Amino acid sequence: MKLVVGVTGGSGAPYALDLLRTLKDLGVHTHLVVSEGAKRVWETEGKTPIQELLDLGSEVHDDRNLAASIASGSYRTLGMVVVPCSSSTLAKVALGLGDNLIARAAHVTLKERRPLVLVPREAPYPRPMLENMLKAHDAGAVILPASPGFYSTPESVEDVLAFLTTRILDQFGLESGRMKRWTGQ
Template sequence: MRLVVGVSGGSGIPYALDVLRALHVLGVETHLVVSSGAKRVMAAEGGPQLPELTALASHVHEDRDLAASVASGSFRTAGMLVIPCSAGTLAKIAHGFADNLLSRAAHVTLKERRPLVLVLREDPMPRPMLQNMLLAHDAGATVMSASPGFYHAPRDVDELLGFVTARVLDQFGLDTPSFKRWKEETA
């Protein structure tokens, strides 16, 4: 399986790191695109940094490289996820504005009718953002919030991140074995 993973400038880079770790363990080929906004957020928040993300990716593409493989519909993937997805990136995707590789790859994913998962972390959500979420949904994207559940009695932040990762990967038919599902016993 081959997935495109976009990381945009929303707060929540630890979500991206956790997803990349899980995909790496599952042996999924990943094509990572990190926006310039995400790089600024990494510097400001002091959490996971670019080398940690790129070390887990199979391939890394520069966001300004609109000639990269993931910019073409003929490059086959199982879909794309954007985690975290900033309000600005959401707006670009919702309106088909493909001015960087991340938004172009998302456009191609929708164009080819492949799964596109946008994981938003920003709150509160103003009306334009809600409208953009609906536009993205109507275009074929799955819009999710980075909102962990608590029924699995998480013991730490890693388990909260893992909850969101498992729900995101569910959208691609991928299973994270350690995830405790509602009313299911873990193996």
Template sequence: MRLVVGVSGGSGIPYALNVLQALQQLDVQTELVVSSGAKRVMAAESGPQLADLTALAAHVHDDRDLGASISSGSYRTDGMLVVPCSAGTLARIAGGFADNLLSRAAHVTLKERRRLVLALREDPLPRPMLENMLRAHDAGATVMSASPGFYHAPQSIEELLHFVTVRLLDQFGLDVPGFRRWDGA
């Protein structure tokens, strides 16, 4: 399996790191593209840095390279995940604006009818963002919030991150080992 992983400028880079770690464990080939906004967030937050993410990817693409392999529908992938997905990236995807490689790859994913999952990490949700979520959904994307559950009695931040990762990768039919799923009360 080959997935494109886009990392945009919303706070929540630890989610991206956790997803990339799980994909590596599952032996999924990843095509990584990190937006300039994400790089700014990494510099401001004390979490994972660019080198942490790129070390886990099979291929790393420059967000300014609109001629990269993932910008073409003839380059086969099994879909794309944007984690975290900022409000600006959501707006670009919902509006069909392909002004950087991340939004171009998302556009290609939609036009080829491949699975696109957007993991939003921003609150509160103003009306334009809600409308963009609906537009992205109607275009074929799966819109999810990076919101962990608590029914599995998490004991650490890592377990909270892992919960979101499992839910995101469920969308691609991937079963992340080591997660206790809900099996009834």
């Protein structure tokens, strides 16, 4: 099982860290790409050194390397998640631009009809961002905002992170067992 994980410059570094830790625990082979913008954001909101994030990737690719394995549709993966997904990366996906590895891998994921999950964290959404979400959705991406639910009665930040990680993993048919699921009343 191979999954591409892109981390871009939107706020939300803890979401990426939690997802990568969970994927590692599940034994999923990850292809990690961290944008330069994400590295800058990490410095301001990451309580963990960036190296710990990079160490969680099974393989780490430079965002400038358009010749990486994940830039080709013939390289098979379960799909891709971009968490957090910056508004500029969202726009690139919506418009089919592939000027860096994250955008190119997202394009390839859509082209091959594999699951692509985009996790925007910014709010509120201006009209261009909403339009880009719709374009990306229409192209086949899942737009999964970092909006935790509270029916699982979280008691800690870790529980809130687990909720979003679980919802992301659901899109790939993976189960972590980290979230109390709704069972009805």
